[in-house]
Amino acid sequence: MCFFDQTLYRCGDYKWGTFRQHCAKEYRTGETCGMKLVMNCNEDRSKNCRICDKIATKLSRRQKEVDRIKRWKSERNRKASIEASEDIISDLDREIYNLEEERLDRRNRL
Template identity: 60%
Template sequence: MCFYDQNRMACGDYKWGHFRQHCSKEYRTGETCGMRLVMQTIEIGDKCRICQKIDTKKRSIRKEEEKIKRWNRESGRRASIEKAEEDIYRLQQEIYNLECERQSRQHQLW
């Protein structure tokens, strides 16, 4: 039960920070026992890597939707619209997978 800093992101996710103190169970110099306890929690204003990827993909979806609206006003752009719809579907699947990954990471702590 060695002590580490915990960096908590704005989205609620966390990552382990620097090692701070050995516990009484570990007697070898330079080794840790493997269990991590929080020494202090450091709040970070940024979102985690997964949330940043989700935000990027959501922006891409909005851009594709704007293109589709513009192309619907024009004529003869059916192939472009279909490709944009496929891209939106693919991005939605990627967002779903990232959200599942984020959920599983949050439940690992408990």
């Protein structure tokens, strides 16, 4: 049970920080026992975690594609462009779903 710093993000996700102290179980220099305990918890509620940043980026890209489709529907002869954007939106929806599942798995894992 070695001690590490930990950073908590706005969404509740966390990141392990730097190593701080050995526990009584581990006597070898430079080695840890494998169990992590929190020594200092830095709450960084102003930042998003890595997964939340990816989700926000993909949501922004999705919104841009939706706006393009709305604009192209008023124009004529843009059927192929609209279909391509709809494919991009469905791919982005799938990626966003996978990222949200990953975030949920990280939150439930201990």
